[in-house]
Amino acid sequence: MTEFGSAELMTIGVLARASGLTPSALRFYDDCGLLVPARVDGVTGYRYYRESQCARAVTIRQLRGIGVPLEIISEILAGDVEQAARLLDAHVLELRRQADEAAVVACTIKSSIGNEAAGQTVLSATTLAAAIDQVRSATARTGEIPALAGVLIEASASSLTLTATDRYRLSTRTVAVGRPAADWSLVVDAGDLASIGSWLREAEEVTVAPQTGALVVVAGGIEHRCRTIDDSFPDYRAMLAGLAPVRTRVLVIRDRLLDMTEGYDGTIVFSVEAAELVLSRADGRTERLPVALTGPGIDVAFATTTLSPAIRAALGPEIMLDIAAPDLPVLIRSATDGDLTTLVMPTANPNSKGHKS
Structure with a gap:
C-alpha cells in the first residue's frame, strides 16, 4: 500500500502537499464544484483524487493567490485559451493593490x-x-x-x-x-x-x-x-464543533446580497431553489440572485440588523452560506479565505416552509 492508497488515487493530504493548498481549501473547492474528488469513501467520507488533478489544484491556488473570483476561475479553466487570457489581462490592475499590501506585510515580518x-x-x-x-x-x-x-x-x-x-x-x-x-x-x-x-x-x-x-x-x-x-x-470552538450537519449550501455574490440588506431594518426571507435565490423584504422589495446550490432548497429568514453586519464584514467577492435548518445557526464562510467565520441566528419565518422536498 502506497501513500496514495492505490496505484491511481491520492488522499486529500497528499494532494494538499503537492499543490500547496490546505485540506480545508480543497474541501471548500469540492463543496463549490471547482475541484471535485475522483472518489469519496461512502463510509469514512475520505476524499481521493487522481494525480492528474494536481495541475488543476495548483492553477486554482495560483489564481486565488491573485484574487481571481471563483466564477472567473471556472471560465479560465473551461479550456478557451483566448478567453482565459482576456480574463487574466482584465485582472492585472488588481495586482497593483495586492503588491502594495505585500510590501506592508514584508515590512511587518522584517x-x-x-x-x-x-x-x-x-x-x-x-x-x-x-x-x-x-x-x-x-x-x-x-x-x-x-x-x-x-x-x-x-x-x-x-x-x-x-x-x-x-x-x-x-x-x-x-x-x-x-x-x-x-x-x-x-x-x-x-x-x-x-x-x-x-x-x-x-x-x-x-x-x-x-x-x-x-x-x-x-x-x-x-x-x-x-x-x-x-x-x-x-x-x-465547542459551539462551532457542535453545529448540526449542513443540508443546504449556497454560494452567492456578496455585494448583491448586501444591497438587499443595507439600510433596511426588518426581516428578509431567503427562498433558494435550483440555481436561484429569491430575497423578499416585508416592504415589498424582491430580488432574484443566481447562486450555486448544493442540497435541497430552503426558506429561511433573518433580521437584517443581525445579517447585514455579517455580510458587510465578509472577505472577498463571494460568500458561502452553510444551512442546517431554518431555526439553527447559519455559518457564513468566506470564499476568498477561510480565516473569517461568522455564525448568524435566523429569525421566525413568516412563510414557515423550511426545507423543500
Whole structure:
C-alpha cells in the first residue's frame, strides 16, 4: 500500500502537499464544484483524487493567490485559451493593490524577526484594524454578560485570533503575525478597541502585548492601553464543533446580497431553489440572485440588523452560506479565505416552509 492508497488515487493530504493548498481549501473547492474528488469513501467520507488533478489544484491556488473570483476561475479553466487570457489581462490592475499590501506585510515580518519580548506580538496595523472592525460589531450592546461586551484576543505561535458574539451572531477572524514569545489570551473592551481604529489605519506596524488589566498597543512610538474584562468568554470552538450537519449550501455574490440588506431594518426571507435565490423584504422589495446550490432548497429568514453586519464584514467577492435548518445557526464562510467565520441566528419565518422536498 502506497501513500496514495492505490496505484491511481491520492488522499486529500497528499494532494494538499503537492499543490500547496490546505485540506480545508480543497474541501471548500469540492463543496463549490471547482475541484471535485475522483472518489469519496461512502463510509469514512475520505476524499481521493487522481494525480492528474494536481495541475488543476495548483492553477486554482495560483489564481486565488491573485484574487481571481471563483466564477472567473471556472471560465479560465473551461479550456478557451483566448478567453482565459482576456480574463487574466482584465485582472492585472488588481495586482497593483495586492503588491502594495505585500510590501506592508514584508515590512511587518522584517521588523518582527528577532523580537523576543515576552508576550509581544507584531503585525500589520491596518490588518489589525480591519480584523477589529470585522468582529466587534458582533459584541453585545448590554452588560448582562460582561465578556460579551468584549473581544476575545488569542495569540499563538503564528497568528492572532479575534472573536466576538452577542449570542445571535458570532464572528471570529484569524490574522498572521510574526513570532510571539508566548501564547496568551485576553477579553478586551470592544469600545476601547474601536477607539484606536483610526490611529491603527495610519500606522504601518503595531505591537500588542498583555499586561495586568490591559492590552498594550504600541505603534509609531505611541502607546494605547485597552481595558480588559475579567470574565470568562464562551467556548466558541465547542459551539462551532457542535453545529448540526449542513443540508443546504449556497454560494452567492456578496455585494448583491448586501444591497438587499443595507439600510433596511426588518426581516428578509431567503427562498433558494435550483440555481436561484429569491430575497423578499416585508416592504415589498424582491430580488432574484443566481447562486450555486448544493442540497435541497430552503426558506429561511433573518433580521437584517443581525445579517447585514455579517455580510458587510465578509472577505472577498463571494460568500458561502452553510444551512442546517431554518431555526439553527447559519455559518457564513468566506470564499476568498477561510480565516473569517461568522455564525448568524435566523429569525421566525413568516412563510414557515423550511426545507423543500
